[in-house]
Amino acid sequence: MTDLVDRAVGGDPRAVARLVSLVENGSPDLREITARLVAHAGSAAVVGITGSPGVGKSTVTSALVGAYRAQGRKVGVLAVDPSSPFTGGALLGDRVRMQDHATDRGVFIRSMATRGHLGGLAWATPQAVRVLDAAGCDVVLVETVGVGQSEVDVAALADTTLVLLAPGMGDGVQAAKAGILEVGDVFVVNKADRDGADQVVRDLRSTVRLAERAPGDWRQPILSTVAARGEGIDEVVEAIAAHMAWADESGEAQRRRVRRARDEIEAIAVTDLRRRFAALHGDERLDDLARGVLAGELDPYAAAEKIVAAVS
Amino acid sequence: MTDLVDRAVGGDPRAVARLVSLVENGSPDLREITARLVAHAGSAAVVGITGSPGVGKSTVTSALVGAYRAQGRKVGVLAVDPSSPFTGGALLGDRVRMQDHATDRGVFIRSMATRGHLGGLAWATPQAVRVLDAAGCDVVLVETVGVGQSEVDVAALADTTLVLLAPGMGDGVQAAKAGILEVGDVFVVNKADRDGADQVVRDLRSTVRLAERAPGDWRQPILSTVAARGEGIDEVVEAIAAHMAWADESGEAQRRRVRRARDEIEAIAVTDLRRRFAALHGDERLDDLARGVLAGELDPYAAAEKIVAAVS
Structure with a gap:
């Protein structure tokens, strides 16, 4: 076990993969593994990426990986499928898009299904993030489907949460209903070249404008992307950096990290x-x-x- | 408190509303209330209704209420908003559709936001269902948004779970990805008069066909509705009844109820x-x-x- 942790901390992709599997399967060795990992973790920026099925989460994630790699940063991707507790198997059909990065030694990509239902995501995901963090990832992207509890769980564990929308997935009232305003730090309207994208942006803008805020509170930016062509991705990277700078300054970053540790x-x-x-x-x-x-x-x-x- | 429970068991809508609020707010009196309610509960059929924002959950729920009322059955509706833990406020914009039934004494409609995030829905929803059950509802419809954890939680507490889809909300692969096959007992493609509805039905059909099943296992029916015009609703009511009959026969009903009680x-x-x-x-x-x-x-x-x- 010590050897496995040492190899993962050294950046060995097979050791990282093995540790994430142990987390996913709730291995009895987790306790020892976690105790060893804690000292090496804590420096990665954790970005949550969420949205309904079909908005293009994997495409956006893949484009963000490319942008962070271009900055020379080491990137971890954790694709969490929270809705397969009954089989325990992740149905990650579009994980193929990630194959662009499959041979890049500076990228770790792991998918994970969370088991059981009481706190499944809350339990396993932070531990898997810790593995990627300890393995030297500068940025860990946690992608999950969902507008319900899983989204809330991702927001709870991320330093910055991106909520993705796309035209044709339900209107602005629906977006508000799903509570995304309370979850997202940055809104991204993907597939912005499609009909109805402007309307989604307008609806979001008026909802964001109406939200109550104290002076100094973060005001969620609304960005447009066509991730499949890489359009708008640099702006998303900048918005994430801006949110993290604000969170460090305001103390929100520390508050979130304490809450995350409490939850775990x-x-x-x-x-x-x-x-x-x-x-x-x-x-x-x-x-x-x-x-x-x-x-x-x-x-x-x-x-x-x-x-x-x-x-x- | 005794008086409040007695009045709720007697069917007083104000007492029912008050008890659901006490559940929602995690009242310290819950223990006593629950102890008194348990003896009166256990006979309602609990139907979970879930799906992405925009598929028409409230419209389908309202149509089902009408169908059950036409059968002379007393109906409870619990609209659960799992994604507003940060404000604690439910944003139930389309709850207005329920106003068709607002003056009907045979219908109790309550909406509820679940607080906190560790097991929020798992904790409060079964208690609210128990209130409606003890108040004499023959059927309790639990409606919640979501494709992630909240959906799984609803499936865990319901005797029968309806998963709603609609054209234009993401294709069949996305539906499979979201794990709905493992959650739904009955699939309903709503807005079936819209372009692309046939494709959603076809995709679902091939996914259902491919799923592994033992002899005697339930085979999820796929129904089409235009709930806004009441079309296809009787078939949904029949499919729910067929699933419940199968579940009683096969022992699945009892297994689910035991699991539900364990979770609580x-x-x-x-x-x-x-x-x-x-x-x-x-x-x-x-x-x-x-x-x-x-x-x-x-x-x-x-x-x-x-x-x-x-x-x-």
Whole structure:
């Protein structure tokens, strides 16, 4: 294990891949791995990239990788598929676009499916980010589909979150409904050469304008890209840098990092609690309690107390 | 509190509304409320309705309410907005469509924003469903936006989950990527009068055909609707009934209900753990641990152990 971590810290792509797999599979060695990685991590800029299916997340991510590589920065990409807990298999059809960078030693690309549903993304993603961070990535791009919880989870773990939109994916009211204003630091309207792109930009602009802000708060820029042709990507890179500079200055960066560490600690504590309970009573005991609740024999609070009491 | 529960069980809409608000706000009275509700709940059929923004979830939900009312069944609607944890405010712009049913005493409509991000939906939604169930609803429709975690959470709590799609929201590969096959029991292609609807149906059909199944497994039907005109809704109601009959027969219904109860118990245990820790050490202590992890002074597992040890 020590050897594996040393090799990953040294930048060996196979060691990095292996560590991300161990994270994904919830390996019992994670504890030791994490303890060793912590000292080497903490310097990467983490960028979350999210949006509905079809907006072109992979294309934008791939273009950003190219732009950061042109700056000589080492880049990690983590493609998180939060919606396949039942098979545990990621369906990442358009991951092929990333093959432009497949032979570049300065780029690590890993995809990951998050298992289970209570805090799946919250639990595994920060650990995988830490692996890429410790392996010397200057920038880690975390791409995930979604407008719901997964988006919120990505925003929670990123230093800067990009929300991607595209024309024809639902109008501005829908965008507002999905709560993206509260999640995104930078908005990118991709496929900007298509009909309706101007309207998406206008709707976003009026929504951003209406949002309440204190003096000194960040005002989300709205950028347009045609990522498939590389158009507008440099401006996105600049906007990310501007947001990170603002976040450092204002203390927001530190606040987010503390929150991220808290979330990770809590997620680990929960898993630990569950494991202790299963070790003491067998996994079947929780099912028995669940059946008792279903039968109306006890309430879920009483059942939860039994669990907490059992491990205390 | 006893009085409030009694009135809700008796079908008083104001008492129901008040209880859902108490759930939403994480009231300290929840424990007592839940203990009283459990004996009255357990008979409602819970239908999850999910899909990307713009597919017409509210229109389909409203049409389903009408269909169930025509059968003389009492209906509860819970519109869950999982993506506004930062403001805590639900942006339910198209909730207006529900106003068709606003004066019908046989329909309870509540919207709810889920707070915080670790297990937000998993925590509050089953409790709100229990309120509507205990208030005598035969059917509870839980509507939520999203293709990520929120969708998975809805699938976990529903007896039957409808996944809605519409033309122009991304192609079939994207649908597969979003993992909807693993979440949906019934697929509904809404806005079926629009260009591209046939293609969405074809893509879905070939994806469903390719999915691995054991003999006796449920084969997801793919239905087309124009919900704004009520077209295809009766077929959706029939498909839901067919799925529920299959689930009862096969034992899947009971498995889902046990899993749901387990999830709820665990979510309560986690919250309890967090509360105990904060009571013992103050909320600031967790921040201190988080800062220690950020500084590389301790690893998150060691921090989590301190939390669990502190409440043991």
